[in-house]
Amino acid sequence: MTSKSYNTHSVEEAKRHVSALERWEGSFRSYAKAVGIPESTLRAWKSGKLPDEINDSGRRIQHPELEDEVYKRYEDHQKASKPTRDFDLQRMAIAVAAERRVT
DSSP, rough: OOOOOOOOOOHHHHHHHHHHHHSSSOOOOHHHHHHHHHHHHHHHTTEEEEEETTTTOOOOOSOOOHHHHHHHHHHHHTTOOOOOOOOHHHHHHHHHHHHHTTO
């Protein structure tokens, strides 16, 4: 089973889609299907919630140095053409934290 991937969209892209959606003759659903963006995302953009505001939990990264190291390992994993799943990232994070004695 493959893990689900999520696209990120720029604010400019969201505004273009909102503008195009206003000119669209069909429904939200048909536009969403045509462009490959979830209907709920388009509705959020239309209501004024731009991409940088959606799913912003306000959580701060507690150990940014760990995130940098995990990301470096993730990139190395990708360069080696190895599939990377969520649990792989979790294992990488746990290993980095253990190496740096962070709990």
